[in-house]
């Protein structure tokens with residue numbers, strides 16, 4: 028069977044969605060976002076307005092109040108918010124990872140409990156997989172869930188979990204013991220934030236963002252049987268189902284930022300004159316910006332491909348494409364932001380233009396949710412068939 032033909036540009040619906048989100052985001056803009064970020068406050072107004080308009084749950088099933096579209100549409104929403112200077116990190120986590128995992132694998136009661144809130148933005152869910160002693164090696168995670176009667180007892184530590192202070196619950200990746208083989212295997216648990224034994228502390232980060240990162244201590248956290256998402260045997264599948272949307276959305280996150288930085292740099296280069304013509308007329312300024320524009324557009328194309336494969340249900344092909352898209356977007360975005368800062372000279376580092384903070388923001392796209400080295404490992408092994416070194 029040949030793969031379905033997919034458009035290289037927006038469908039009419041995506042185009043309308045893009046235009047509408049861009050108009051909303053323009054009303055808030057970079058200055059609003061920076062003000063909130065510097066104050067360490069969530070961007071509640073923008074989040075609620077986007078939620079009311081149905082943008083935040085656009086990928087979730089209509090039966091639970093979502094828009095019934097796909098990750099491609101949610102990526103459009105995030106990219107446009109970022110392009111206006113308002114990249115909402117929690118969109119990657121709450122509707123994309125948690126919403127996808129619960130809608131694909133949750134039991135009916137779990138879907139009824141969590142999806143309507145995730146779809147209308149009134150519920151926010153964080154996602155915790157990274158551990159201090161495991162890092163990129165997620166096979167090494169040691170957070171364990173043990174049975175205690177019908178309940179579960181969850182114990183372990185997590186790091187860098189984004190946005191717990193803004194979240195109602197966290198979807199944690201843990202491991203349970205296989206009754207037959209005694210081996211530990213992954214399982215996902217929804218843990219409401221106020222559950223006794225669940226503690227979290229902010230990690231001081233050099234990021235200017237409305238979302239904070241936290242370390243988490245789980246000490247015999249008692250959870251009811253239905254905290255386990257789906258059944259005990261589908262943990263690995265659930266994890267993979269969440270990872271592709273996470274990578275596609277991280278690509279959209281960094282691409283939005285790159286577009287914002289390039290737009291700012293281009294308007295500056297058109298007017299700033301220190302000799303007898305605008306600096307944008309010098310090829311030393313124009314060519315690197317043109318190069319960045321090409322790289323960003325290529326990464327957008329790859330991100331679209333990954334989203335289309337994912338939304339068409341081809342998880343395997345989407346895996347490779349999502350990794351490549353996240354890599355390409357992270358690299359293109361770091362270069363675009365760096366070049367934008369350079370284009371503005373001293374103004375590239377002022378708070379007025381708000382570009383310098385984007386240097387660390389785009390750097391996140393090279394490290395999280397999976398580092399660029401781990402993507403290169405993936406492509407080397409899976410695409411090129413090379414042996415692995417670790």
Ligand SMILES: Cc1cc2nc3c(=O)[nH]c(=O)nc-3n(C[C@H](O)[C@H](O)[C@H](O)COP(=O)(O)OP(=O)(O)OC[C@H]3O[C@@H](n4cnc5c(N)ncnc54)[C@H](O)[C@@H]3O)c2cc1C
Nearest residue numbers: 154155156157162163187188189391395396398400401417
């Ligand atoms: C802003 C931010 C937000 C985050 N949000 C979340 C979140 O919400 N939830 C969550 O669970 N996690 C989150 N993370 C964590 C993120 O996913 C991890 O930082 C990332 O997976 C890398 O893990 P690590 O930091 O432990 O690095 P390490 O695994 O210690 O890696 C360090 C370096 O070694 C390299 N390396 C490791 N192994 C290999 C290898 N085999 N071959 C080549 N190079 C290798 C890596 O590429 C990296 O450059 C966030 C991180 C940041 C910075």
